Amino acid sequence: MRTENLIRETLKGLLATANEKICVLGLEDAQEDLRQIRDMYVELVQFWALDEHLIEEFDEQIGLLK
Numbered sequence: 001m002r003t004e005n006l007i008r009e010t011l012k013g014l015l016a017t018a019n020e021k022i023c024v025l026g027l028e029d030a031q032e033d034l035r036q037i038r039d040m041y042v043e044l045v046q047f048w049a050l051d052e053h054l055i056e057e058f059d060e061q062i063g064l065l066k
Helices: 003-025 031-047 053-062
Strands: none
């Protein structure tokens, strides 16, 4: 598997984890965990020079209050 594909799969995993946190804890109680997940998501997108639009998509899907 190419590295970029692996990183994209990792990003999908982070998004799935964020969604699960919301389901288990509720949006309000999950905020700190969601911020940590988002920070890692942003770090990976920027480090691997991926399209930063991915970060906007993450925010839209999670509904994270910045």
